[in-house]
Amino acid sequence: xxxxxxxxxxxxxxxxxxxxIGLALLLILTVxxxxxxxxxxxxxxxxxxxKTSGAAKNIRRVLxxxxxxxxxxxxxxxxxxRIGDPFWGYGPFTLSKDSIQFGxxxxxxxxxxxxxxxxxxxxxxVEEFAYGLRAVGLPFPVSFALSLAFRLVPLFFTRIGxxxxxxxxxxxxxxxxxxxxRAKKYVPLLVPIFVYAIxxxxxxxxxxxxxxxxxxxxxxxxxxxxxxxxxYTILTCLLAANVLTWVLL
Amino acid sequence: MTTGKTPSIILGFSGGDKLKTGSFLxxxxxTLALHILELRNLSFTYRGTSDPALKQVTYTHNxxxxxxxxxxTGAGKSTFCRCLNGLxxxxxxxxxxGHLKVTDLDPQEKHQVYELARRVGLVFQDFEAQLFSTxxxxxxxxxxxxxxxxxEKMADRVQSALHQVGLTGFENRDPSTLSGGEKxxxxxxSVLAGxxxxxxxxxxxxxxxxxxxRDIFALAKSLRNEIQGIIxxxxxxxxxxxxxxxxxxxxxxxxxxxxxxxxxxxxxxxEQHGVRPLQTTVLLQRLGLxxxxxxxxxxxxxxxxxxxxxxEGACQSLEQTEVTTDxxxxxVRIQDLVHRYDQAKAxxxxxSLEVYQGxxxxxxxxxxxxxxxxxxxxxxxxxxxxxxxEILGKNTTxxxxxxxxxRVGFVFQNxxxxxxxxxxxxxxxxxxxxxxxxxxxxxxxxxxxxxxxGLAGQEDQDPFSxxxxxxxxxxxxxxLATDPDIxxxxxxxxxxxxxxxxxxxxxxxxxxxxxxTIIIITHSMWVVAEYASRCIMMSQGKVVKDSSVRTCFxxxxxxxxxxxxxxxxxxxxxxFGVTVRSIEELITCLEK
Numbered sequence: 112x113x114x115x116x117x118x119x120x121x122x123x124x125x126x127x128x129x130x131x132i133g134l135a136l137l138l139i140l141t142v143x144x145x146x147x148x149x150x151x152x153x154x155x156x157x158x159x160x161x162k163t164s165g166a167a168k169n170i171r172r173v174l175x176x177x178x179x180x181x182x183x184x185x186x187x188x189x190x191x192x193r194i195g196d197p198f199w200g201y202g203p204f205t206l207s208k209d210s211i212q213f214g215x216x217x218x219x220x221x222x223x224x225x226x227x228x229x230x231x232x233x234x235x236x237v238e239e240f241a242y243g244l245r246a247v248g249l250p251f252p253v254s255f256a257l258s259l260a261f262r263l264v265p266l267f268f269t270r271i272g273x274x275x276x277x278x279x280x281x282x283x284x285x286x287x288x289x290x291x292x293r294a295k296k297y298v299p300l301l302v303p304i305f306v307y308a309i310x311x312x313x314x315x316x317x318x319x320x321x322x323x324x325x326x327x328x329x330x331x332x333x334x335x336x337x338x339x340x341x342x343y344t345i346l347t348c349l350l351a352a353n354v355l356t357w358v359l360l
Numbered sequence: 361m362t363t364g365k366t367p368s369i370i371l372g373f374s375g376g377d378k379l380k381t382g383s384f385l386x387x388x389x390x391t392l393a394l395h396i397l398e399l400r401n402l403s404f405t406y407r408g409t410s411d412p413a414l415k416q417v418t419y420t421h422n423x424x425x426x427x428x429x430x431x432x433t434g435a436g437k438s439t440f441c442r443c444l445n446g447l448x449x450x451x452x453x454x455x456x457x458g459h460l461k462v463t464d465l466d467p468q469e470k471h472q473v474y475e476l477a478r479r480v481g482l483v484f485q486d487f488e489a490q491l492f493s494t495x496x497x498x499x500x501x502x503x504x505x506x507x508x509x510x511x512e513k514m515a516d517r518v519q520s521a522l523h524q525v526g527l528t529g530f531e532n533r534d535p536s537t538l539s540g541g542e543k544x545x546x547x548x549x550s551v552l553a554g555x556x557x558x559x560x561x562x563x564x565x566x567x568x569x570x571x572x573x574r575d576i577f578a579l580a581k582s583l584r585n586e587i588q589g590i591i592x593x594x595x596x597x598x599x600x601x602x603x604x605x606x607x608x609x610x611x612x613x614x615x616x617x618x619x620x621x622x623x624x625x626x627x628x629x630x631e632q633h634g635v636r637p638l639q640t641t642v643l644l645q646r647l648g649l650x651x652x653x654x655x656x657x658x659x660x661x662x663x664x665x666x667x668x669x670x671x672e673g674a675c676q677s678l679e680q681t682e683v684t685t686d687x688x689x690x691x692v693r694i695q696d697l698v699h700r701y702d703q704a705k706a707x708x709x710x711x712s713l714e715v716y717q718g719x720x721x722x723x724x725x726x727x728x729x730x731x732x733x734x735x736x737x738x739x740x741x742x743x744x745x746x747x748x749x750e751i752l753g754k755n756t757t758x759x760x761x762x763x764x765x766x767r768v769g770f771v772f773q774n775x776x777x778x779x780x781x782x783x784x785x786x787x788x789x790x791x792x793x794x795x796x797x798x799x800x801x802x803x804x805x806x807x808x809x810x811x812x813x814g815l816a817g818q819e820d821q822d823p824f825s826x827x828x829x830x831x832x833x834x835x836x837x838x839x840l841a842t843d844p845d846i847x848x849x850x851x852x853x854x855x856x857x858x859x860x861x862x863x864x865x866x867x868x869x870x871x872x873x874x875x876x877t878i879i880i881i882t883h884s885m886w887v888v889a890e891y892a893s894r895c896i897m898m899s900q901g902k903v904v905k906d907s908s909v910r911t912c913f914x915x916x917x918x919x920x921x922x923x924x925x926x927x928x929x930x931x932x933x934x935x936f937g938v939t940v941r942s943i944e945e946l947i948t949c950l951e952k
Contacts, residue, residue, distance in 0.1 A: 115494060237494050238498050266489075267487060273772070274778070280770040280772070281778065281790055282837075284761070284794065298780065299781075303778060306776060306824075318484060318490035318492075320451050322551070323471060323474040330508050331505055333498060333504065333505055338568050
């Protein structure tokens with residue numbers, strides 16, 4: 112993927128299907144709790160994954176977003192969630208011990224989700240993602256299309272960058288004006304962006320067809336992954352945690 | 361034509377018994393196998409259009425042959441290529457008539473793209489859009505996976521294809537980190553790994569710098585011994601001398617074909633059909649000599665044999681008439697400019713230079729040497745990491761982007777990056793309106809700009825209905841409408857045929873003659889030689905030479921080290937011991 116960081120950690124080596132299912136199980140686990148302490152434990156676990164997978168480099172790039180999500184969540188949930196006995200109130204805003212705890216729980220949960228997604232994309236190549244999706248039963252064209260979307264993101268942003276510069280060179284000022292004026296200014300960008308998106312997609316489709324993409328029947332794989340003991344261990348642990356949480360709590 | 365090679369399919373009959381009993385059969389098979397592609401009366405009209413893109417095309421490709429297709433924009437070259445691997449009519453719909461036989465496939469049956477693609481590999485011009493894997497090895501393996509090649513055989517085939525294109529050792533590199541030439545070679549490797557009988561390359565060098573172009577032609581030349589056929593669409597005449605056959609296409613039809621010596625020795629004929637002729641043949645024709653000598657050494661020998669020699673006095677007077685710039689009026693001053701993207705190596709590394717009012721400056725160098733990054737500082741699109749840039753005596757940090765954009769016009773390489781409006785008038789009005797000009801003033805400037813580029817009278821036309829060359833002219837008009845003092849053009853001739861190139865270059869020359877300062881980025885050294893007055897050569901973010909164009913071309917060692925090749929006119933002149941910039945100058949210097 113475009114945020115993939117070549118490395119040789121355990122998280123890079125595990126089977127792509129384990130990564131996909133593992134991520135799904137982790138995300139399910141995060142929605143099981145509403146206590147900030149439980150969420151903090153999960154977030155701490157995810158932070159350990161960030162450290163051990165070498166994904167910190169990518170996390171630094173989105174750190175402002177992660178902090179903003181956390182603060183926004185804590186503040187808004189604390190002020191708007193009407194649970195417990197409020198000890199302060201002003202107009203529509205109230206604060207209670209429970210609403211603050213809930214705000215923290217939501218902040219930790221969203222960050223745990225974001226960070227685990229970042230760990231996943233930092234350790235998984237597009238091809239591994241596609242392989243993993245196929246291994247869990249998705250048809251090849253569907254898994255390939257999903258994985259391709261990630262690959263095309265950087266190309267798309269490069270195009271947008273050039274188009275923005277081309278229009279700025281003709282005096283387009285995207286900074287000034289109120290929100291509606293600024294929205295109107297994006298029209299000169301949208302047409303070339305759509306023209307290029309269609310053109311690139313068309314070319315890519317032809318390139319894919321020219322390399323036998325539409326061939327019927329079985330295809331073979333260049334990359335072969337085999338499930339190892341650690342794959343089974345990871346999946347068993349995550350599954351057990353989910354079962355225990357959802358059944359016992 | 362035939363190459364005299366024995367087709368590999370026939371080698372299977374080398375067993376003595378079979379040869380003895382079936383020599384007649386072998387002869388028939390040999391003849392049949394020589395034709396690996398056969399098109400008869402092939403016509404195609406794209407859905408939604410009325411004019412056929414291909415008209416009654418008949419062509420046979422022989423075993424081991426290297427064919428080059430030439431022709432102006434819209435001649436049908438890409439349509440021809442896309443028919444060969446079945447994209448037309450299976451993927452791209454339209455009215456398809458005629459007969460196409462590809463290697464062993466039964467021409468009576470309808471074949472899917474993947475069936476034809478196994479036999480005919482197609483490489484596209486835009487290498488960015490055809491690479492989608494995260495490393496080189498996986499890119500080369502993609503077709504093999506689709507063709508269900510057994511996994512144990514894949515590694516060898518991938519390695520072999522990468523070796524053929526010279527990318528051994530690049531297996532784990534991310535394709536996005538490769539240079540343009542390397543990306544295109546990877547695109548070719550990804551096709552070669554599938555071991556097609558024929559490789560078709562549709563303008564593979566258009567977006568490449570000189571070294572990238574040279575590598576692709578060297579590769580095509582080496583591949584002719586390894587695969588059964590190569591078909592290459594190309595604009596640059598000098599690079600196709602090694603081909604076995606040249607096809608000239610005009611308006612969807614093949615109007616002429618033959619060996620390069622026959623086709624390329626007709627300069628007027630080629631020019632008439634939108635193909636830039638070899639400068640050697642233009643010179644020979646102007647001197648009244650036979651035009652069959654296509655290489656520089658042959659042409660020089662023939663010219664000397666005909667009694668032509670250099671007139672020293674005429675050459676000296678040429679140098680004296682060199683355009684001198686008034687260095688009083690500095691319009692651009694760059695001092696110790698450094699630019700870094702993120703924490704990476706400096707893209708521009710300590711550049712200092714001045715540009716004077718009325719100069720025509722060409723900036724040259726390999727892809728990634730920092731040309732575009734440097735000039736984007738001139739209209740404020742980039743901010744210096746270190747150093748200063750002054751425009752008309754004022755630091756760019758003191759200009760607003762809007763004020764700077766009005767004084768420094770920037771025409772991007774691809775006009776489609778900016779065209780958005782419904783009409784030409786609306787498109788060209790965009791700049792002046794952004795700069796707050798009144799309606800009357802905007803209209804006046806827009807009409808003037810359209811008049812300059814030759815689009816006056818077409819104000820209500822849809823910009824997307826124009827040809828690529830006209831869209832480039834429209835992009836130029838939309839910048840001219842703001843009446844800039846300095847005009848920057850990034851690769852203005854890329855993707856245009858010869859007529860389109862000369863039209864835009866003549867326009868730029870007129871603007872220069874009218875007093876504008878022109879800065880052009882280009883890979884076409886003939887454009888530098890014939891149009892610019894000053895040449896700035898860049899390498900790895902630094903300016904390595906900054907002098908008059910003639911002086912730049914005199915430094916042959918430097919040009920070679922930067923993999924820049926002088927145009928033929930310059931090289932012919934140098935074979936006579938003088939540095940000229942054009943055929944006209946050379947003719948002035950020659951006497952009998």
